[in-house]
Amino acid sequence: MTIAQRLADLGITLPAVAVPAAAYVPFVRTGNLVFVSGHIAKQDGKAWVGQLGLTMTTTEGQQAARAVAIDLMGTLQAAAGDLSRIKRIVKVLSLVNSTPTFTEHHLVTNGCSELLVHAFGAEVGAHARSAFGVAQLPLGACVEVELIAELA
Numbered sequence: 226m227t228i229a230q231r232l233a234d235l236g237i238t239l240p241a242v243a244v245p246a247a248a249y250v251p252f253v254r255t256g257n258l259v260f261v262s263g264h265i266a267k268q269d270g271k272a273w274v275g276q277l278g279l280t281m282t283t284t285e286g287q288q289a290a291r292a293v294a295i296d297l298m299g300t301l302q303a304a305a306g307d308l309s310r311i312k313r314i315v316k317v318l319s320l321v322n323s324t325p326t327f328t329e330h331h332l333v334t335n336g337c338s339e340l341l342v343h344a345f346g347a348e349v350g351a352h353a354r355s356a357f358g359v360a361q362l363p364l365g366a367c368v369e370v371e372l373i374a375e376l377a
Contacts, residue, residue, distance in 0.1 A: 228308040231344050232298075239299040246363065252304040257312070259304045259374045263320070264296045265366035272364035278327030281367055286321065286329075290336030293370040297337075298344065305376055312377040314341050314352040320369040323358040330356040337370050 232239065242251050245262070252261045266273035266289035273289045275281035281289075302308050319334035321327070334356040342350035352372070362369050 228311075228344055235343070237295055237344075239302055240296055242300050242303045243296065251300050254304060254376075257376045258315070259301065259376060261297055261300050261304065261372045261374070263318075263369045263371040264293050264300065265363055266290065266293050266368040267296065267366075268292065272366045273368070274365040275367040276322050276324060277329070277333060277358075277367060278324035283329045283332050286333035286367060287336030289368045290319065290333050290370060291340050293368055294337040294340040294344075297370060297372055298341075301372070301374055305374075308345075310376050311345060311349060311374050313375040314345060314350050314372060315375055316373040317341070317352050317354045318371050319354070319356040320359045320362060321356060322360075322362045322365070322367050325358075327358055330358050333368060334370070337368075341372075 245251060249262055252259055277286045305311055317338060319337060321330045321333050338354060344350060
């Protein structure tokens with residue numbers, strides 16, 4: 226089954242690359258690597274605002290991180306031309322807008338990681354990962370994720 230078929234089965238349509246909100250580009254290709262800039266969680270086209278441990282639950286954070294994964298794949302598709310050219314999702318870095326006492330950043334980030342593994346399969350989609358709690362994110366977003374992928 227292709228990545229496109231897996232996404233279609235999940236009812237996922239990849240968005241076009243979002244216009245950067247500041248002085249950066251959505252992705253950089255160097256050699257066989259693609260570095261995808263951080264994408265914030267969006268809901269209904271706007272920043273998905275919230276703070277884990279205060280206004281959002283871990284489950285809601287997972288849904289937000291999953292939404293980020295969809296946007297990341299849209300950008301990755303633009304960078305690669307076709308998601309079938311992705312040899313490996315190498316690294317995911319997740320920033321979670323959270324209270325100082327919130328400790329489930331890793332579980333929030335699973336929303337992104339699990340969709341990537343499901344879409345690309347375990348051989349390509351399994352990745353190294355870091356998840357951090359931060360005091361705030363751009364526009365008050367609850368989650369921001371960036372990734373590095375290798376092209377075939």
